[in-house]
Protein backbone atom coordinates (compact mmCIF):
# COMPACT_ATOMS: atom_id res chain seq x y z
CA UNK A 1 0.00 0.00 0.00
CA UNK A 2 2.64 2.50 1.11
CA UNK A 3 4.95 1.35 -1.67
CA UNK A 4 2.18 1.89 -4.21
CA UNK A 5 1.61 5.43 -2.92
CA UNK A 6 5.34 6.19 -3.16
CA UNK A 7 5.53 4.87 -6.72
CA UNK A 8 2.39 6.75 -7.75
CA UNK A 9 3.80 9.97 -6.41
CA UNK A 10 6.89 9.77 -8.64
CA UNK A 11 4.78 9.02 -11.72
CA UNK A 12 2.35 11.77 -10.82
CA UNK A 13 5.15 14.30 -10.61
CA UNK A 14 6.56 13.17 -13.91
CA UNK A 15 3.42 12.93 -15.99
CA UNK A 16 2.03 16.23 -14.76
CA UNK A 17 5.14 18.16 -15.61
CA UNK A 18 5.41 18.83 -19.35
CA UNK A 19 8.96 20.07 -18.89
CA UNK A 20 10.11 16.73 -17.52
CA UNK A 21 8.42 14.80 -20.32
CA UNK A 22 10.15 16.96 -22.89
CA UNK A 23 13.49 16.53 -21.11
CA UNK A 24 13.09 12.79 -21.34
CA UNK A 25 11.94 12.60 -24.95
CA UNK A 26 14.08 15.36 -26.36
CA UNK A 27 17.43 13.52 -26.64
CA UNK A 28 15.89 10.89 -28.91
CA UNK A 29 14.22 13.47 -31.13
CA UNK A 30 17.35 15.61 -31.32
CA UNK A 31 19.53 12.61 -32.12
CA UNK A 32 17.18 11.52 -34.87
CA UNK A 33 16.96 14.96 -36.46
CA UNK A 34 20.67 15.63 -36.15
CA UNK A 35 21.80 12.32 -37.54
CA UNK A 36 19.30 12.37 -40.36
CA UNK A 37 20.36 15.87 -41.26
CA UNK A 38 24.02 14.90 -41.16
CA UNK A 39 23.25 11.86 -43.25
CA UNK A 40 21.52 13.99 -45.85
CA UNK A 41 24.42 16.36 -46.04
CA UNK A 42 27.01 13.62 -46.41
CA UNK A 43 25.11 11.46 -48.85
CA UNK A 44 23.47 13.35 -51.67
CA UNK A 45 20.46 11.59 -52.97
CA UNK A 46 21.90 10.58 -56.33
CA UNK A 47 20.50 7.46 -57.83
CA UNK A 48 22.84 4.49 -57.72
CA UNK A 49 24.06 2.65 -60.76
CA UNK A 50 25.05 -0.88 -59.98
CA UNK A 51 26.64 -3.63 -62.03
CA UNK A 52 26.21 -7.14 -60.71
CA UNK A 53 27.70 -10.37 -62.06
CA UNK A 54 25.15 -13.10 -61.87
CA UNK A 55 25.59 -16.85 -61.96
CA UNK A 56 22.68 -19.25 -61.78
CA UNK A 57 19.13 -18.03 -61.67
CA UNK A 58 16.44 -17.45 -59.13
CA UNK A 59 13.15 -15.64 -58.74
CA UNK A 60 15.00 -13.57 -56.16
CA UNK A 61 16.71 -11.69 -58.97
CA UNK A 62 13.39 -10.35 -60.19
CA UNK A 63 12.42 -9.21 -56.74
CA UNK A 64 15.78 -7.49 -56.35
CA UNK A 65 15.42 -5.75 -59.66
CA UNK A 66 11.98 -4.50 -58.79
CA UNK A 67 13.11 -3.16 -55.41
CA UNK A 68 16.07 -1.41 -56.96
CA UNK A 69 13.89 0.22 -59.61
CA UNK A 70 11.37 1.29 -57.01
CA UNK A 71 13.99 3.21 -55.09
CA UNK A 72 15.02 4.97 -58.30
CA UNK A 73 18.30 3.13 -58.75
CA UNK A 74 19.61 1.14 -61.71
CA UNK A 75 21.10 -2.30 -61.92
CA UNK A 76 22.81 -4.01 -64.80
CA UNK A 77 23.12 -7.82 -64.70
CA UNK A 78 26.23 -9.30 -66.27
CA UNK A 79 26.76 -13.03 -66.83
CA UNK A 80 29.57 -14.44 -64.75
CA UNK A 81 32.10 -15.87 -67.20
CA UNK A 82 35.49 -15.42 -65.64
CA UNK A 83 35.40 -15.34 -61.86
CA UNK A 84 38.90 -13.90 -61.51
CA UNK A 85 38.10 -11.01 -63.77
CA UNK A 86 34.81 -10.37 -62.04
CA UNK A 87 36.46 -10.27 -58.62
CA UNK A 88 39.04 -7.86 -59.92
CA UNK A 89 36.26 -5.66 -61.27
CA UNK A 90 34.51 -5.65 -57.89
CA UNK A 91 37.74 -4.82 -56.19
CA UNK A 92 38.44 -2.00 -58.59
CA UNK A 93 34.96 -0.64 -58.05
CA UNK A 94 33.95 -1.21 -61.65
CA UNK A 95 31.29 -3.69 -60.57
CA UNK A 96 29.18 -3.77 -57.41
CA UNK A 97 29.03 -7.45 -56.56
CA UNK A 98 28.97 -11.05 -57.70
CA UNK A 99 25.80 -12.91 -56.91
CA UNK A 100 25.63 -16.68 -57.28
CA UNK A 101 22.77 -19.14 -56.94
CA UNK A 102 23.13 -22.91 -56.95
CA UNK A 103 21.00 -24.99 -59.25
CA UNK A 104 17.40 -25.41 -58.15
CA UNK A 105 17.91 -22.70 -55.61
CA UNK A 106 14.23 -21.78 -55.62
CA UNK A 107 13.27 -25.27 -54.50
CA UNK A 108 15.15 -24.61 -51.27
CA UNK A 109 16.25 -28.21 -51.28
CA UNK A 110 19.46 -29.69 -49.97
CA UNK A 111 22.54 -28.01 -51.29
CA UNK A 112 20.67 -24.87 -52.28
CA UNK A 113 23.09 -22.04 -51.66
CA UNK A 114 23.40 -18.41 -52.44
CA UNK A 115 26.65 -16.50 -52.43
CA UNK A 116 27.69 -12.92 -52.63
CA UNK A 117 31.04 -11.25 -53.18
CA UNK A 118 31.23 -7.53 -52.65
CA UNK A 119 33.44 -4.70 -51.48
CA UNK A 120 32.26 -3.75 -48.03
CA UNK A 121 34.25 -0.57 -48.28
CA UNK A 122 32.03 0.69 -51.05
CA UNK A 123 28.73 2.30 -50.36
CA UNK A 124 26.95 0.58 -53.23
CA UNK A 125 28.41 -2.76 -52.23
CA UNK A 126 27.16 -2.52 -48.65
CA UNK A 127 23.82 -1.31 -49.87
CA UNK A 128 23.44 -4.18 -52.31
CA UNK A 129 24.50 -6.71 -49.69
CA UNK A 130 21.89 -5.37 -47.26
CA UNK A 131 19.26 -5.55 -49.94
CA UNK A 132 20.10 -9.16 -50.86
CA UNK A 133 20.00 -10.39 -47.28
CA UNK A 134 16.69 -8.71 -46.61
CA UNK A 135 15.11 -10.09 -49.80
CA UNK A 136 16.43 -13.57 -49.08
CA UNK A 137 14.98 -13.44 -45.59
CA UNK A 138 11.70 -12.14 -46.91
CA UNK A 139 11.34 -15.04 -49.32
CA UNK A 140 11.89 -17.41 -46.45
CA UNK A 141 15.49 -18.43 -46.82
CA UNK A 142 16.59 -20.04 -43.59
CA UNK A 143 20.13 -21.15 -44.44
CA UNK A 144 23.20 -18.98 -44.43
CA UNK A 145 24.38 -17.14 -47.45
CA UNK A 146 28.05 -17.41 -48.38
CA UNK A 147 29.48 -13.98 -47.94
CA UNK A 148 32.85 -12.89 -49.18
CA UNK A 149 34.29 -9.46 -49.25
CA UNK A 150 37.06 -8.55 -51.62
CA UNK A 151 38.69 -6.18 -49.18
CA UNK A 152 40.26 -7.51 -45.99
CA UNK A 153 38.24 -5.54 -43.51
CA UNK A 154 34.89 -6.86 -42.51
CA UNK A 155 31.65 -5.21 -43.49
CA UNK A 156 32.26 -1.52 -42.90
CA UNK A 157 28.73 -0.44 -42.17
CA UNK A 158 28.26 -3.14 -39.64
CA UNK A 159 31.59 -2.53 -38.05
CA UNK A 160 30.86 1.11 -37.39
CA UNK A 161 27.43 0.23 -36.18
CA UNK A 162 28.74 -2.49 -33.94
CA UNK A 163 31.39 -0.43 -32.31
CA UNK A 164 29.45 2.79 -32.01
CA UNK A 165 25.98 1.74 -31.03
CA UNK A 166 26.65 0.13 -27.64
CA UNK A 167 28.62 3.18 -26.67
CA UNK A 168 25.90 5.55 -27.83
CA UNK A 169 23.20 3.51 -26.13
CA UNK A 170 25.10 3.46 -22.85
CA UNK A 171 25.66 7.19 -22.99
CA UNK A 172 22.07 8.02 -23.79
CA UNK A 173 20.65 5.61 -21.26
CA UNK A 174 22.93 7.13 -18.66
CA UNK A 175 21.89 10.69 -19.42
CA UNK A 176 18.22 9.73 -19.38
CA UNK A 177 18.66 8.10 -15.96
CA UNK A 178 20.67 11.04 -14.73
CA UNK A 179 18.16 13.75 -15.59
CA UNK A 180 15.40 11.90 -13.77
CA UNK A 181 17.21 10.48 -10.77
CA UNK A 182 19.39 13.38 -9.68
CA UNK A 183 16.44 15.69 -9.27
CA UNK A 184 14.25 13.17 -7.56
CA UNK A 185 16.68 11.73 -5.01
CA UNK A 186 19.38 14.35 -4.44
CA UNK A 187 16.82 17.14 -4.86
CA UNK A 188 14.55 15.68 -2.22
CA UNK A 189 17.43 15.19 0.14
CA UNK A 190 18.68 18.72 -0.37
CA UNK A 191 15.25 20.24 0.24
CA UNK A 192 14.70 18.01 3.25
CA UNK A 193 11.47 16.49 1.95
CA UNK A 194 13.04 13.06 2.24
CA UNK A 195 13.39 13.37 6.01
CA UNK A 196 9.71 14.34 6.20
CA UNK A 197 8.99 10.89 4.79
CA UNK A 198 11.54 9.30 7.13
CA UNK A 199 9.53 10.54 10.10
CA UNK A 200 6.54 8.46 8.98
CA UNK A 201 6.26 4.77 9.69
CA UNK A 202 7.02 3.68 6.12
CA UNK A 203 9.79 1.08 5.72
CA UNK A 204 13.16 2.31 4.46
CA UNK A 205 13.27 -0.42 1.84
CA UNK A 206 9.93 0.80 0.53
CA UNK A 207 11.26 4.33 0.23
CA UNK A 208 14.21 2.99 -1.77
CA UNK A 209 12.02 0.84 -4.03
CA UNK A 210 9.51 3.66 -4.29
CA UNK A 211 12.22 5.65 -5.99
CA UNK A 212 14.02 3.00 -8.05
CA UNK A 213 10.95 1.37 -9.62
CA UNK A 214 9.23 4.48 -11.02
CA UNK A 215 12.46 6.25 -11.90
CA UNK A 216 13.62 3.18 -13.83
CA UNK A 217 10.35 3.08 -15.76
CA UNK A 218 10.59 6.76 -16.61
CA UNK A 219 14.27 6.47 -17.55
CA UNK A 220 13.42 3.48 -19.72
CA UNK A 221 11.11 5.72 -21.74
CA UNK A 222 13.97 8.16 -22.23
CA UNK A 223 16.39 5.37 -23.07
CA UNK A 224 13.97 3.91 -25.59
CA UNK A 225 13.54 7.31 -27.19
CA UNK A 226 17.29 7.81 -27.52
CA UNK A 227 17.79 4.28 -28.75
CA UNK A 228 15.09 4.63 -31.39
CA UNK A 229 16.58 7.91 -32.47
CA UNK A 230 19.94 6.22 -33.02
CA UNK A 231 18.57 3.11 -34.70
CA UNK A 232 16.34 5.05 -37.06
CA UNK A 233 18.95 7.56 -38.09
CA UNK A 234 22.20 5.59 -38.20
CA UNK A 235 21.49 3.86 -41.51
CA UNK A 236 20.74 7.21 -43.06
CA UNK A 237 23.95 8.60 -41.67
CA UNK A 238 25.97 5.79 -43.17
CA UNK A 239 24.13 5.91 -46.44
CA UNK A 240 22.78 2.46 -45.87
CA UNK A 241 19.27 1.33 -46.33
CA UNK A 242 17.07 0.35 -43.45
CA UNK A 243 17.22 -3.04 -45.11
CA UNK A 244 20.48 -3.67 -43.31
CA UNK A 245 18.72 -3.87 -40.04
CA UNK A 246 16.42 -6.60 -41.10
CA UNK A 247 19.51 -8.77 -41.01
CA UNK A 248 18.93 -9.10 -37.29
CA UNK A 249 16.45 -11.63 -36.09
CA UNK A 250 13.64 -11.11 -33.66
CA UNK A 251 15.67 -12.88 -30.98
CA UNK A 252 18.58 -10.48 -31.37
CA UNK A 253 16.24 -7.51 -31.01
CA UNK A 254 14.68 -9.11 -27.97
CA UNK A 255 18.08 -9.68 -26.37
CA UNK A 256 19.15 -6.11 -27.12
CA UNK A 257 15.96 -4.86 -25.58
CA UNK A 258 16.39 -6.98 -22.45
CA UNK A 259 19.99 -5.88 -22.05
CA UNK A 260 19.06 -2.22 -22.24
CA UNK A 261 16.14 -2.80 -19.93
CA UNK A 262 18.34 -4.42 -17.29
CA UNK A 263 20.89 -1.68 -17.67
CA UNK A 264 18.42 1.11 -16.81
CA UNK A 265 17.56 0.15 -13.19
CA UNK A 266 21.23 -0.58 -12.56
CA UNK A 267 22.25 2.92 -13.58
CA UNK A 268 19.26 4.51 -11.83
CA UNK A 269 20.13 2.81 -8.56
CA UNK A 270 23.80 3.67 -8.92
CA UNK A 271 22.92 7.34 -9.37
CA UNK A 272 20.38 7.11 -6.55
CA UNK A 273 23.08 5.66 -4.31
CA UNK A 274 25.49 8.54 -4.84
CA UNK A 275 22.57 10.99 -4.59
CA UNK A 276 21.58 9.60 -1.21
CA UNK A 277 25.16 9.96 -0.04
CA UNK A 278 25.42 13.56 -1.24
CA UNK A 279 24.20 16.57 0.64
CA UNK A 280 23.14 18.58 -2.37
CA UNK A 281 22.21 18.24 -6.02
CA UNK A 282 25.52 19.89 -6.89
CA UNK A 283 27.52 17.35 -4.97
CA UNK A 284 25.47 14.53 -6.44
CA UNK A 285 26.01 15.72 -10.01
CA UNK A 286 29.75 15.81 -9.40
CA UNK A 287 29.75 12.19 -8.24
CA UNK A 288 27.43 11.23 -11.07
CA UNK A 289 29.77 12.66 -13.69
CA UNK A 290 32.54 10.51 -12.26
CA UNK A 291 30.19 7.56 -12.51
CA UNK A 292 29.38 8.45 -16.10
CA UNK A 293 33.03 8.68 -17.06
CA UNK A 294 33.61 5.26 -15.50
CA UNK A 295 30.75 3.75 -17.46
CA UNK A 296 31.98 5.36 -20.68
CA UNK A 297 35.49 4.07 -20.11
CA UNK A 298 34.11 0.60 -19.58
CA UNK A 299 32.16 0.74 -22.82
CA UNK A 300 35.16 2.06 -24.73
CA UNK A 301 37.36 -0.67 -23.28
CA UNK A 302 34.89 -3.24 -24.52
CA UNK A 303 35.22 -1.75 -28.02
CA UNK A 304 38.96 -2.02 -28.02
CA UNK A 305 39.26 -5.39 -26.38
CA UNK A 306 37.19 -7.45 -28.77
CA UNK A 307 37.34 -10.70 -26.89
CA UNK A 308 36.74 -11.26 -23.20
CA UNK A 309 36.48 -14.56 -21.43
CA UNK A 310 33.15 -15.76 -20.10
CA UNK A 311 33.86 -14.03 -16.80
CA UNK A 312 32.70 -10.83 -18.44
CA UNK A 313 29.05 -11.70 -17.76
CA UNK A 314 29.70 -11.18 -14.05
CA UNK A 315 30.80 -7.58 -14.51
CA UNK A 316 27.85 -5.17 -14.60
CA UNK A 317 27.83 -2.65 -17.47
CA UNK A 318 30.73 -4.39 -19.23
CA UNK A 319 28.61 -7.53 -19.64
CA UNK A 320 25.76 -5.63 -21.28
CA UNK A 321 28.03 -3.63 -23.57
CA UNK A 322 29.91 -6.73 -24.69
CA UNK A 323 26.75 -8.69 -25.36
CA UNK A 324 25.24 -5.77 -27.29
CA UNK A 325 28.35 -5.57 -29.45
CA UNK A 326 28.17 -9.27 -30.20
CA UNK A 327 24.51 -9.13 -31.12
CA UNK A 328 25.05 -6.19 -33.44
CA UNK A 329 27.87 -7.99 -35.19
CA UNK A 330 25.49 -10.78 -35.97
CA UNK A 331 26.15 -13.26 -33.19
CA UNK A 332 23.52 -14.59 -30.85
CA UNK A 333 25.05 -14.73 -27.36
CA UNK A 334 21.83 -16.03 -25.81
CA UNK A 335 23.04 -17.39 -22.50
CA UNK A 336 25.59 -14.60 -22.03
CA UNK A 337 22.87 -12.02 -22.53
CA UNK A 338 20.45 -13.69 -20.18
CA UNK A 339 23.08 -14.16 -17.48
CA UNK A 340 24.16 -10.53 -17.94
CA UNK A 341 20.56 -9.40 -17.48
CA UNK A 342 20.36 -11.51 -14.32
CA UNK A 343 23.66 -10.16 -13.01
CA UNK A 344 22.53 -6.59 -13.61
CA UNK A 345 19.31 -7.22 -11.72
CA UNK A 346 21.21 -8.77 -8.82
CA UNK A 347 23.46 -5.72 -8.63
CA UNK A 348 20.40 -3.48 -8.77
CA UNK A 349 18.89 -5.35 -5.84
CA UNK A 350 22.16 -4.96 -3.92
CA UNK A 351 22.15 -1.22 -4.54
CA UNK A 352 18.51 -0.90 -3.45
CA UNK A 353 19.43 -2.69 -0.25
CA UNK A 354 22.36 -0.33 0.20
CA UNK A 355 20.12 2.71 -0.31
CA UNK A 356 17.67 1.40 2.27
CA UNK A 357 20.59 0.96 4.69
CA UNK A 358 21.78 4.49 4.02
CA UNK A 359 18.30 5.89 4.58
CA UNK A 360 18.41 4.48 8.09
CA UNK A 361 21.94 5.70 8.67
CA UNK A 362 22.11 8.78 10.89
CA UNK A 363 25.46 9.76 9.50
CA UNK A 364 24.18 9.77 5.92
CA UNK A 365 20.82 11.38 6.54
CA UNK A 366 21.60 13.80 9.36
CA UNK A 367 25.37 14.11 9.30
CA UNK A 368 26.89 17.56 9.22
CA UNK B 369 0.23 1.52 34.72
CA UNK B 370 -2.61 2.78 32.54
CA UNK B 371 -2.68 5.99 34.47
CA UNK B 372 1.00 6.57 34.04
CA UNK B 373 0.77 6.24 30.26
CA UNK B 374 -2.24 8.43 29.88
CA UNK B 375 -1.07 11.37 31.91
CA UNK B 376 2.64 11.16 31.24
CA UNK B 377 2.77 11.09 27.49
CA UNK B 378 6.46 11.70 26.88
CA UNK B 379 9.17 10.50 29.23
CA UNK B 380 12.86 10.90 28.48
CA UNK B 381 15.30 9.03 30.70
CA UNK B 382 18.94 9.97 30.76
CA UNK B 383 19.18 10.54 26.99
CA UNK B 384 22.71 10.82 25.70
CA UNK B 385 24.03 11.43 22.20
CA UNK B 386 27.60 11.93 21.05
CA UNK B 387 28.59 12.88 17.50
CA UNK B 388 31.86 12.32 15.73
CA UNK B 389 32.89 15.65 14.29
CA UNK B 390 33.93 15.90 10.67
CA UNK B 391 37.03 17.89 9.72
CA UNK B 392 34.86 20.62 8.30
CA UNK B 393 32.93 20.87 11.53
CA UNK B 394 36.10 21.01 13.62
CA UNK B 395 37.21 23.94 11.55
CA UNK B 396 33.84 25.67 11.84
CA UNK B 397 33.61 25.24 15.60
CA UNK B 398 37.33 25.96 16.09
CA UNK B 399 37.98 22.83 18.07
CA UNK B 400 40.40 19.94 17.83
CA UNK B 401 38.08 17.55 19.64
CA UNK B 402 36.86 14.74 17.45
CA UNK B 403 33.75 14.01 19.47
CA UNK B 404 30.99 16.26 20.68
CA UNK B 405 28.48 15.38 23.37
CA UNK B 406 25.34 17.00 21.99
CA UNK B 407 22.91 15.68 24.59
CA UNK B 408 24.25 14.68 27.98
CA UNK B 409 21.94 12.71 30.24
CA UNK B 410 18.67 14.48 29.59
CA UNK B 411 15.55 13.47 31.55
CA UNK B 412 12.14 15.06 31.56
CA UNK B 413 8.50 14.27 31.12
CA UNK B 414 5.49 15.92 29.50
CA UNK B 415 1.85 15.36 30.25
CA UNK B 416 -1.21 14.83 28.09
CA UNK B 417 -2.82 17.97 26.75
CA UNK B 418 0.12 20.18 27.64
CA UNK B 419 2.48 22.23 25.56
CA UNK B 420 6.03 21.55 26.66
CA UNK B 421 8.82 23.93 25.63
CA UNK B 422 12.49 22.99 25.42
CA UNK B 423 14.34 26.28 25.73
CA UNK B 424 18.01 26.66 24.95
CA UNK B 425 20.64 28.64 23.07
CA UNK B 426 22.14 27.59 19.74
CA UNK B 427 23.92 24.26 19.90
CA UNK B 428 22.30 23.31 23.21
CA UNK B 429 21.09 20.01 21.80
CA UNK B 430 17.41 20.76 21.20
CA UNK B 431 17.23 19.42 17.65
CA UNK B 432 19.21 16.35 18.63
CA UNK B 433 16.81 15.66 21.50
CA UNK B 434 13.71 16.06 19.37
CA UNK B 435 15.18 13.87 16.64
CA UNK B 436 15.79 11.14 19.19
CA UNK B 437 12.22 11.44 20.41
CA UNK B 438 10.84 11.16 16.89
CA UNK B 439 13.12 8.15 16.15
CA UNK B 440 15.06 9.84 13.36
CA UNK B 441 18.24 9.13 15.28
CA UNK B 442 18.97 6.66 18.09
CA UNK B 443 20.19 7.65 21.55
CA UNK B 444 23.60 6.29 22.57
CA UNK B 445 22.42 5.88 26.12
CA UNK B 446 19.13 6.14 27.93
CA UNK B 447 15.72 5.78 26.37
CA UNK B 448 12.54 7.74 25.85
CA UNK B 449 8.96 6.60 25.91
CA UNK B 450 6.15 8.09 23.89
CA UNK B 451 2.73 6.84 24.93
CA UNK B 452 4.67 4.07 26.66
CA UNK B 453 6.52 2.97 23.51
CA UNK B 454 10.29 2.94 23.64
CA UNK B 455 11.99 4.95 20.91
CA UNK B 456 14.77 2.39 20.93
CA UNK B 457 12.75 -0.77 20.78
CA UNK B 458 9.52 0.22 19.04
CA UNK B 459 10.38 3.02 16.64
CA UNK B 460 7.56 2.07 14.24
CA UNK B 461 4.96 2.37 17.01
CA UNK B 462 6.41 5.67 18.11
CA UNK B 463 6.23 7.03 14.56
CA UNK B 464 2.56 6.12 14.43
CA UNK B 465 1.71 8.29 17.43
CA UNK B 466 4.05 11.18 16.72
CA UNK B 467 3.84 14.03 14.25
CA UNK B 468 7.24 15.62 13.58
CA UNK B 469 7.82 18.99 12.07
CA UNK B 470 10.63 21.48 11.72
CA UNK B 471 10.30 25.21 11.28
CA UNK B 472 11.53 25.19 7.72
CA UNK B 473 8.99 24.14 5.15
CA UNK B 474 9.69 20.73 3.83
CA UNK B 475 7.02 19.89 1.32
CA UNK B 476 7.58 19.16 -2.32
CA UNK B 477 6.48 22.22 -4.20
CA UNK B 478 5.13 20.37 -7.19
CA UNK B 479 2.10 18.81 -5.46
CA UNK B 480 -1.19 20.23 -4.21
CA UNK B 481 -2.10 20.24 -0.50
CA UNK B 482 -4.86 17.80 -1.33
CA UNK B 483 -2.44 15.34 -2.95
CA UNK B 484 0.17 15.64 -0.20
CA UNK B 485 -2.41 15.08 2.51
CA UNK B 486 -3.48 11.83 0.85
CA UNK B 487 0.13 10.84 0.23
CA UNK B 488 1.26 11.29 3.81
CA UNK B 489 -1.95 9.66 4.99
CA UNK B 490 -0.93 6.61 2.96
CA UNK B 491 2.63 6.80 4.35
CA UNK B 492 1.20 6.56 7.84
CA UNK B 493 -1.15 3.79 6.80
CA UNK B 494 -4.37 5.71 7.46
CA UNK B 495 -7.53 4.03 6.14
CA UNK B 496 -9.14 5.63 3.07
CA UNK B 497 -12.48 6.53 4.68
CA UNK B 498 -10.82 7.89 7.79
CA UNK B 499 -8.53 9.95 5.61
CA UNK B 500 -11.37 11.50 3.62
CA UNK B 501 -13.19 12.41 6.79
CA UNK B 502 -10.14 13.86 8.47
CA UNK B 503 -9.18 15.85 5.41
CA UNK B 504 -12.60 17.46 5.22
CA UNK B 505 -12.44 18.27 8.92
CA UNK B 506 -8.89 19.62 9.08
CA UNK B 507 -9.03 21.54 5.81
CA UNK B 508 -12.18 23.29 6.98
CA UNK B 509 -10.83 23.91 10.46
CA UNK B 510 -7.61 25.49 9.25
CA UNK B 511 -8.99 27.18 6.15
CA UNK B 512 -7.13 25.15 3.55
CA UNK B 513 -10.17 24.40 1.37
CA UNK B 514 -9.70 27.62 -0.57
CA UNK B 515 -6.32 26.55 -1.95
CA UNK B 516 -6.33 22.79 -1.58
CA UNK B 517 -5.95 22.34 -5.36
CA UNK B 518 -3.14 24.86 -5.84
CA UNK B 519 0.43 23.60 -6.13
CA UNK B 520 2.40 24.16 -2.92
CA UNK B 521 5.01 26.09 -4.89
CA UNK B 522 2.42 28.71 -5.81
CA UNK B 523 1.21 29.30 -2.24
CA UNK B 524 2.21 32.11 0.10
CA UNK B 525 4.52 31.28 2.99
CA UNK B 526 1.66 31.41 5.48
CA UNK B 527 -0.46 29.06 3.41
CA UNK B 528 2.46 26.68 2.96
CA UNK B 529 3.07 26.67 6.69
CA UNK B 530 -0.58 25.87 7.36
CA UNK B 531 -0.40 22.98 4.92
CA UNK B 532 2.71 21.48 6.48
CA UNK B 533 1.20 21.86 9.94
CA UNK B 534 -1.98 20.09 8.93
CA UNK B 535 -0.09 17.35 7.14
CA UNK B 536 2.00 16.67 10.24
CA UNK B 537 -1.17 15.57 12.03
CA UNK B 538 -2.70 13.60 9.15
CA UNK B 539 -2.47 10.36 11.17
CA UNK B 540 -4.08 11.96 14.23
CA UNK B 541 -0.99 11.60 16.44
CA UNK B 542 -1.28 12.09 20.19
CA UNK B 543 1.99 13.95 20.31
CA UNK B 544 3.24 16.65 17.98
CA UNK B 545 6.97 17.37 18.11
CA UNK B 546 7.94 20.72 16.70
CA UNK B 547 11.54 21.90 16.25
CA UNK B 548 11.84 25.71 16.24
CA UNK B 549 8.25 26.28 15.07
CA UNK B 550 8.58 29.99 14.38
CA UNK B 551 12.21 30.17 13.35
CA UNK B 552 12.73 32.35 10.30
CA UNK B 553 9.05 33.17 9.88
CA UNK B 554 7.63 36.66 9.59
CA UNK B 555 5.15 37.83 12.24
CA UNK B 556 2.07 36.85 10.22
CA UNK B 557 3.25 33.33 9.52
CA UNK B 558 4.49 32.94 13.07
CA UNK B 559 0.97 33.81 14.21
CA UNK B 560 -0.42 31.04 11.99
CA UNK B 561 1.84 28.64 13.81
CA UNK B 562 1.11 29.79 17.35
CA UNK B 563 -2.63 29.76 16.64
CA UNK B 564 -2.27 26.26 15.30
CA UNK B 565 -0.44 25.10 18.42
CA UNK B 566 -3.11 26.59 20.66
CA UNK B 567 -5.73 24.85 18.55
CA UNK B 568 -3.87 21.54 18.89
CA UNK B 569 -3.99 21.95 22.64
CA UNK B 570 -7.75 22.54 22.45
CA UNK B 571 -7.99 19.35 20.40
CA UNK B 572 -6.42 17.52 23.35
CA UNK B 573 -3.03 16.85 21.75
CA UNK B 574 0.28 17.11 23.53
CA UNK B 575 2.88 19.35 21.98
CA UNK B 576 6.63 19.28 22.48
CA UNK B 577 8.47 22.20 20.98
CA UNK B 578 11.96 23.61 21.01
CA UNK B 579 12.82 27.27 20.79
CA UNK B 580 15.20 29.98 21.87
CA UNK B 581 12.45 32.58 21.99
CA UNK B 582 11.37 33.41 25.55
CA UNK B 583 8.06 35.03 24.62
CA UNK B 584 6.93 31.98 22.72
CA UNK B 585 7.38 29.82 25.80
CA UNK B 586 5.71 32.37 28.06
CA UNK B 587 2.75 32.73 25.76
CA UNK B 588 2.13 29.08 24.91
CA UNK B 589 3.83 26.60 27.18
CA UNK B 590 2.55 24.91 30.30
CA UNK B 591 5.89 23.40 31.16
CA UNK B 592 9.40 24.38 30.28
CA UNK B 593 12.78 22.68 30.28
CA UNK B 594 15.91 24.80 30.01
CA UNK B 595 18.79 23.06 28.21
CA UNK B 596 22.34 24.32 28.22
CA UNK B 597 25.20 22.30 26.73
CA UNK B 598 23.11 19.17 26.40
CA UNK B 599 22.04 19.17 30.04
CA UNK B 600 18.68 19.98 31.59
CA UNK B 601 19.40 22.75 34.08
CA UNK B 602 15.87 23.55 35.19
CA UNK B 603 12.56 21.88 34.51
CA UNK B 604 8.96 22.23 35.62
CA UNK B 605 5.70 24.17 35.23
CA UNK B 606 6.29 27.65 33.84
CA UNK B 607 5.31 29.46 37.07
CA UNK B 608 7.45 27.13 39.12
CA UNK B 609 10.53 27.75 37.00
CA UNK B 610 10.18 31.50 36.77
CA UNK B 611 8.71 32.40 40.12
CA UNK B 612 8.54 36.18 40.31
CA UNK B 613 10.99 36.86 37.50
CA UNK B 614 10.51 36.78 33.78
CA UNK B 615 11.67 33.70 31.93
CA UNK B 616 14.47 35.71 30.38
CA UNK B 617 15.83 36.79 33.76
CA UNK B 618 15.65 33.26 35.05
CA UNK B 619 17.46 31.93 31.99
CA UNK B 620 20.37 34.34 32.26
CA UNK B 621 20.67 33.73 35.97
CA UNK B 622 21.07 30.03 35.24
CA UNK B 623 23.39 30.70 32.34
CA UNK B 624 25.73 32.93 34.32
CA UNK B 625 25.74 30.47 37.16
CA UNK B 626 26.96 27.85 34.75
CA UNK B 627 29.24 29.67 32.38
CA UNK B 628 30.14 32.97 34.01
CA UNK B 629 29.69 36.34 32.36
CA UNK B 630 29.15 36.43 28.62
CA UNK B 631 31.96 38.26 26.86
Ligand SMILES: Nc1ncnc2c1ncn2[C@@H]1O[C@H](COP(=O)(O)OP(=O)(O)OP(=O)(O)O)[C@@H](O)[C@H]1O
Nearest residue numbers: 366367368387388406425426427428429430431432
Ligand atom coordinates in the same frame (compact mmCIF):
# COMPACT_ATOMS: atom_id res chain seq x y z
N1 LIG C 1 24.80 15.06 12.79
C1 LIG C 1 25.67 15.72 13.54
N2 LIG C 1 26.98 15.47 13.43
C2 LIG C 1 27.87 16.12 14.19
N3 LIG C 1 27.55 17.02 15.11
C3 LIG C 1 26.26 17.35 15.27
C4 LIG C 1 25.24 16.71 14.49
N4 LIG C 1 24.04 17.22 14.87
C5 LIG C 1 24.30 18.13 15.82
N5 LIG C 1 25.62 18.22 16.08
C6 LIG C 1 26.28 19.10 17.08
O1 LIG C 1 25.66 18.87 18.31
C7 LIG C 1 25.44 20.09 19.00
C8 LIG C 1 23.95 20.24 19.30
O2 LIG C 1 23.25 20.44 18.08
P1 LIG C 1 21.69 20.66 17.97
O3 LIG C 1 21.39 20.84 16.55
O4 LIG C 1 20.99 19.60 18.69
O5 LIG C 1 21.51 22.03 18.74
P2 LIG C 1 20.23 22.99 18.79
O6 LIG C 1 19.95 23.20 20.22
O7 LIG C 1 19.15 22.45 17.95
O8 LIG C 1 20.82 24.32 18.20
P3 LIG C 1 20.19 25.33 17.14
O9 LIG C 1 19.53 26.40 17.91
O10 LIG C 1 21.41 25.84 16.44
O11 LIG C 1 19.27 24.59 16.26
C9 LIG C 1 25.97 21.17 18.10
O12 LIG C 1 27.25 21.52 18.56
C10 LIG C 1 26.05 20.54 16.75
O13 LIG C 1 27.11 21.06 16.03
Ligand SMILES: [Mg+2]
Nearest residue numbers: 430431432548
Ligand atom coordinates in the same frame (compact mmCIF):
# COMPACT_ATOMS: atom_id res chain seq x y z
MG1 LIG D 1 18.17 23.07 16.21
